[in-house]
Structure formats: structure tokens, C-alpha cells
Amino acid sequence: MDTHSDTNSLPRLGEAAPDFDAQTTHGRLKLEDFRGSWLILFSHPADFTPVCTTEFIAFAEIADQLQARNVNLLGLSIDSTYSHIAWVRTIKEKFGVDIPFPIIADLNKEVATAYGMIMPGESKTETSRAVFVIDDKGIVRAMIYYPLTTGRNMAEILRLVDALQTTDAHGVATPANWRKGDKVIVPPPGTTDDAAARMDEGYECIDWFFCKKAL
Amino acid sequence: MACVNPDGSLSSTARTVLEALAAGTTDAQLAASLGLPMYRLRSSLRDLRGAGLVAADSDRHVLTDEGRQSLS
Numbered sequence: 341m342d343t344h345s346d347t348n349s350l351p352r353l354g355e356a357a358p359d360f361d362a363q364t365t366h367g368r369l370k371l372e373d374f375r376g377s378w379l380i381l382f383s384h385p386a387d388f389t390p391v392c393t394t395e396f397i398a399f400a401e402i403a404d405q406l407q408a409r410n411v412n413l414l415g416l417s418i419d420s421t422y423s424h425i426a427w428v429r430t431i432k433e434k435f436g437v438d439i440p441f442p443i444i445a446d447l448n449k450e451v452a453t454a455y456g457m458i459m460p461g462e463s464k465t466e467t468s469r470a471v472f473v474i475d476d477k478g479i480v481r482a483m484i485y486y487p488l489t490t491g492r493n494m495a496e497i498l499r500l501v502d503a504l505q506t507t508d509a510h511g512v513a514t515p516a517n518w519r520k521g522d523k524v525i526v527p528p529p530g531t532t533d534d535a536a537a538r539m540d541e542g543y544e545c546i547d548w549f550f551c552k553k554a555l
Numbered sequence: 556m557a558c559v560n561p562d563g564s565l566s567s568t569a570r571t572v573l574e575a576l577a578a579g580t581t582d583a584q585l586a587a588s589l590g591l592p593m594y595r596l597r598s599s600l601r602d603l604r605g606a607g608l609v610a611a612d613s614d615r616h617v618l619t620d621e622g623r624q625s626l627s
Contacts, residue, residue: 366595367558367602373594412594 350456353483357381357474358454362416365424366442369414371478378411378505379474380497383457383467387419387427391491395469396427397437398494409501410476413441417467418452421445462488473500475508510555523552558602565625572599573608573618573626581615 351358357379361370371379382399384392399413406413417424424443431437446452446467457467469486481504486492503514512524528549529535535548543551558569565573575585586596600616603609608622618626 367598369594369598370601373597373601376593412592 351454351472351480351483353480355480357472357478357480358451360444360451360454362444362446362451363421364414364442364444365421365428369442369444371474374412374414374474375478376476378409378476378501379414379472380406380411380501381414381416381455381472381474382492383416383452383455383470385463385466385468385488386417387423388430391489392417393427393431393435395491396431396439397435398491399441400437400439402494402498403440405498406501409505411501415441415443416446416451416457417443418446418449418465420447459485459487471497473497473504475504506555512553512555515552523554526551526553558599559606559608568599569603569608570626572596572603573622576609576616576618577623577626579615583614585615 357371359371361368384395386392396415399415403413419427424445428439428443431439444451449458452458452467455470455472457470458464459468462468466488468488469490469492471482471484471486471492472480473482475481482500484492484497484500499519502520503518506512506514506520506524510524512526515522515525518524523544526543528551529538538548538551539545541551543553545551558566558572560566571589572585575589580588582596582600583593586593589596591599600609600611603616603622604611607619608625609616610619
């Protein structure tokens with residue numbers, strides 16, 4: 341079986357995000373520079389490509405909403421800083437959109453390799469559309485992978501951040517298609533005594549293991 | 556953007572940061588007053604520390620003698 345040293349690493353949910361020290365369009369940045377705030381580290385296949393351009397515009401459009409949630413954005417591709425700068429300037433010129441977040445110029449693929457962003461079945465020279473949600477303590481909380489051909493959904497990224505931060509703030513889980521303001525899942529009881537008591541605790545319960553509440 | 560240019564001169568960001576530090580402020584206050592996200596300020600301060608122009612001191616950075624000279 342063919343193996344690729346560029347692609348054999350993958351972060352794991354609940355573990356520390358891999359450190360990086362990378363040249364970006366906003367100067368040299370390390371993961372530790374983001375401590376105390378959440379970070380969405382995302383990769384795109386290449387500058388000056390149409391799907392990526394629509395995504396960058398879309399990320400820029402939600403940047404303020406993310407900032408309000410204490411989340412910073414950081415892009416990445418295997419392109420040079422000069423390519424990134426030129427592309428950002430073109431997006432401003434042709435689409436009237438400022439790209440407010442930094443972009444890693446990962447020409448040596450160090451960060452892409454550490455985060456498992458290269459999918460050789462799709463491309464050995466480009467990063468796929470990966471999204472890593474890293475919390476304010478540097479822990480990987482969620483990962484999303486999209487193929488080269490499919491642009492990402494910003495509403496889902498915002499929803500995911502809201503869900504993770506709601507879980508942290510209230511010790512609850514969130515059901516399918518949950519949106520901020522919807523009822524949340526109360527963690528199921530772990531003992532028979534707690535299970536017996538659960539139905540009388542004032543939650544909206546279908547059964548002892550399936551209870552919701554409003555926040 | 557490097558804080559110190561290849562010719563040894565200060566970038567505009569570096570000068571702005573150093574001037575604000577000269578007034579005495581915490582890193583968090585400095586980021587807020589400059590309208591910079593913390594990650595950008597930390598990156599700039601790391602460059603300035605590397606150049607010997609500032610030193611870390613608890614929750615803030617202070618100018619070194621060399622940093623003060625660079626502003627004169």
C-alpha cells in the first residue's frame with residue numbers, strides 16, 4: 341500500500357491541537373497566539389480558484405459573528421504569502437469584500453501535514469476543505485472535511501460553534517438540527533436511582549434517557 | 556509583517572505598539588486601544604522581544620533601553 345508522509349497525521353477530538361509556527365498574511369503566527377479565544381483553522385485547495393473564492397467571501401461575511409463568539413478565523417493553503425496577498429487584493433477589487441483574517445502560507449506543508457489536511461485520493465498537492473474548531477484551551481473540538489468540489493456551509497459552522505459553546509456553558513448536549521434558542525438534551529442519568537428520579541425532575545421527557553429542557 | 560524591517564528600521568505597526576507601551580498599559584488594554592486582535596499583538600510583541608526592544612513583565616510588556624532609543 342502506498343503511504344504518504346505528508347498525509348499520515350490527523351488530530352483527534354478532545355486532544356490538544358498540533359502546535360504550529362507559520363508565516364501568514366498577518367505576520368508570523370503560532371497556535372499559542374490564539375490562547376484565550378477559539379480558533380477556526382480552515383484549509384482551502386488553492387488561491388485564485390472559484391469555489392475557494394466564494395468560501396473566502398462567505399467566511400468574511402461571518403467573521404463579525406464569529407468574533408462576537410470569541411472565535412478567530414485562520415485560513416491555510418499550500419500557496420505563497422504573495423499569492424495570498426494578491427488573491428485577497430483581487431477579492432477586494434472584484435467583489436468588494438475585505439478578507440479580515442490571516443492566511444497561512446504553508447508551502448512546506450508543515451501545518452497541513454500536522455492537521456491531516458491533505459487527502460491524496462483527491463490531490464497530493466492541494467489541501468482539502470478542512471475545518472478545525474479549536475477551543476480557548478487549545479483543544480480540538482470538531483473537525484469537518486469537505487471535498488475539493490463542494491463549498492462549505494457557513495450556517496453550519498456558526499451552528500457548530502454555538503452548540504459547542506452551549507455545551508461548555510450549560511453541561512448539556514444538542515440534538516440533530518439544533519439551533520441556538522432550541523431546547524437542549526439533558527445528559528442521561530448514570531444510575532438506576534437517578535433514572536427513576538429523572539421523570540420527576542421537571543424536564544420535558546419522552547423517557548428516562550430522553551429529556552430536554554429550555555435554557 | 557515583521558516588526559523590524561530588514562534594514563533595522565521599525566515597521567509602522569512596531570512603532571505604534573512601542574509608542575503605546577511607552578505610555579504603560581497591559582497587553583489586553585493595548586490590544587483594545589489599538590483595535591488589534593490579541594493574536595496579532597502577541598505576534599508583534601514576540602518580534603519586538605526578539606529584537607530586544609521590549610521585555611515581558613507579568614501581564615504587560617515594557618520598553619527596554621534599546622526600545623526607548625528606537626523611538627527617539
